[in-house]
Amino acid sequence: MADSREPPPLFNDDKEDDNDDLFSSAVQSPVSEQTTTPEDQRSPEDPLTPPPPAASLTPEPHNPGTPPDLFESVAEGPVAVQGGSPKLSSVPLDLPAGGDGGEGKQQEVSLEEEGDEPDIFDTMSSPKLQLNQDTSEPPVPPSSILPPMGAPLTPPVVPITPTATPSLTPNITPAAPTPVTPVAVARSSPEQAEGDGGDEFIQITVSDPQKIGDGMSSYMAYKVTTKTNVSYFRKKHWSVMRRFSDFLGLHRKLVEKHLHSGRVIPPAPEKSAIGTTKIKLGSDKNADSGSLDFIERRRAALERYMNRTSTHPTLRADPDFREFVELDAELPRATQTSALSSAGVLRLLNRVGETVNKMTFKMDESDQWFEERTQQIESLDAQLRKLHASMERLVNYRRELALSTAAFAKATAVLSSVEEHSSLSRALHQLSESTERTQTIHHAQADADFYVLSENTKDYIQLISAVKDVFHERVKTFQTWQHAQITLAKKREAKAKAELAGRMDKVQQAQEEVTEWEGKVERSQEEFERISRAIKKEMEQFDVMRVKDFRDMVIKYLEDLMTSQQQIIKVWETFIPEAKAIS
Structure with missing residues (x-):
């Protein structure tokens, strides 16, 4: 340690409490990171910087067993304020001979945050610095160091906002966050959208x-x-x-x-x-x-x-x-x-021809998507036909139930007219009327089953046929492409024969035909790729529409069924008092 005159202490304390707030002083500055001369560090306008000592600064020897401190600075000398904002570092300091640690013992002061300790100055916080104190000299009065009350500090000390990790970069003040105003999204009703x-x-x-x-x-x-x-x-x-x-x-x-x-x-x-x-x-x-x-x-x-x-x-x-x-x-x-015109007969013959073509020509499918969708369409067609058949039987059952209920109502009406017992005759007559009302409900439910379930399922069977027609149109486009490729191969073969035979008059014509069929092959391939992309897009829309239609169909069927059952319950609840009144 240099035997230079120590700077006067800022506070007359013999001991520093380890639990003191590290940001308790508003006028102290951290130790400079650079090892410079006191003349370079002191600013003539700075009232906080004491006169420089006469002796030179001697750094502490480094212990090879401990890692070097990147922010290590001299333990003695004046404190410099650089850039107007404090720097945070850990400083190895020598404790005085009369201190707690003994002669020549170093203590490393870590500049950490402790937000729970009180500050000396309520308006700002700064890192606390512990210096080697010489108790032999009297303390300097605070009035000679601190400016008068109310006077601004020079240089201004930038307040440090406590964060999880203190910033080590000087002269950087974090920007205030931009307030985010929540935006309410207006949801329009279907009438407003319309x-x-x-x-x-x-x-x-x-x-x-x-x-x-x-x-x-x-x-x-x-x-x-x-x-x-x-x-x-x-x-x-x-x-x-x-x-x-x-x-x-x-x-x-x-x-x-x-x-x-x-x-x-x-x-x-x-x-x-x-x-x-x-x-x-x-x-x-x-x-x-x-x-x-x-x-x-x-x-x-x-x-x-x-x-x-x-x-x-x-x-x-x-x-x-x-x-x-x-x-x-x-x-x-x-x-x-x-249906009975000549055009209708021609359409029938065309359908027969396309059906034969579907049965005889099998396309070697190279796209796995089309292969899977073709199988799905065939399976869906078969299951929809079975579903439609069962729905037709359900509709017929409800209609037969309505007819049987009507016959039962007529029979009970005739019985009530010949019954001599007054209360029983009145009850039978009421039973006939209630049965007629239930017959009307059964008939309405049969119509609902027919138009909601059966007819929609039949429409989808026909729609599946339209999907098959689109898939077959792609097969026809593929056939056109294959025919163009075969014809092009034949034209090239004819050109080669003409060249070998030396018939130059035929070579020019063959070359023109080859060029023409090359264009047809290219156009047929583009048409095949285009229709394949269009079918994939159409099937996406078809799947969305199919799911929506069947969902609406099931919901409508259940609502109609629940309505009819509730109506039947009300009819028989009305008849029960008449039946109990028979005596």
Whole structure:
């Protein structure tokens, strides 16, 4: 240790408590990291820096057994304030001879945070520094070191905000965090979305079937009402009149334009020659229940067909579809829609030919996705057909139950009329009326089962057939590609033979044919890849729509079933007092 004159102590304390607050003094500064001369460290404007000592500074010897301290500084000498902010470090200091540790004992002061200890100055905190104190000299009065009360400290001491780990970088004040204001997301109701045009929707209703004309030249017309917020439609709500052949003509146009592109076209209702003939020959006044049931069944099928077609973004934007729903005039007569016409016979023959082609040609599938989806479609078709058969039996059972209930009601009514006992006769009459009400409920439930379960399942069987048609269209595109490749190979072979034979007049023609078929092969390959991508996208939409439709179908069926059961319970609860009143 150098025998230089020690700087005066800042505080007249013989001992320092180890548990004192490390940030208890607002005027003390940490030891400089650099070993510089006191003249370089002292600022002439700094009232806190005492005069430099005469002796030179001698660093403490380093102990080889301990790791070097990166922030090690001299234990003696004045304290320098660099940059206006304190630096935190651990300083090895010598305790005085009369201290607790004995002669020449060093004590390492670690500058850590202790937020629980009181500060001397409430306005700020600074690291505490313990220096070697010489008790032989009298302490310097604080008035000669500290500025007058109320005067600003120079240089200004930057307050240190206690954190988990003290920052060792000088002159860095952490930026204040930017306050985050929570934003409330406004959720619009379906009515607001409909009015503002947020989500596009289109809803089509087919209603009011009317018979126009007499005899075999008559036809059925339906009122098609459209409600939408799609921008390319001229109105938001309107109605037009369309005949059944117009629906079939629309479907034929959509198939011709979009099937080869890989689009799944929802199938239109089938045309029944027997049902149509009965309607044409019958009169509106004497229409039997079978004709009315046929008309209602067709109306519901047309409505489902139009809504499924309108949900497809490509199909509803088609000019023919827009003309069908928007044109408030009679459409041109759709031709080739009759089941018994020559066009109908040609369509039947084409279907037979495509069926034979499906059975004879087997495509070597290279895409595993199409192989798996083909098997899934076949399995789904088989299971839906079984489900539809069981639903048909359920509908027939409920209708038979309604008929049997009606017969039971008539029998009890006759019995009540011949019964002589007054209370029993009254109870039998009440039983007959209650049974008639339950017969009406059973009949309504049978209709609900038919239109909610059976008809929707039948529509999906036909929709699966449309999906198969799309898959077969891809197979036909593959056949075209393969045919182009085979023809190209033959053209190249013919060119090679002409070159070997030296017939140069044939070589030029063969080269042109080779170039032409190379273009056809390239276009066929691009078409095959394009239709494959389109089918994958269509199947994604088909799966989403199928899940939604079956979910809605099951929910609607259960709601109708629960409603009918509650109505039956109320009927019999009303009859129980009459039965108990029999005496």
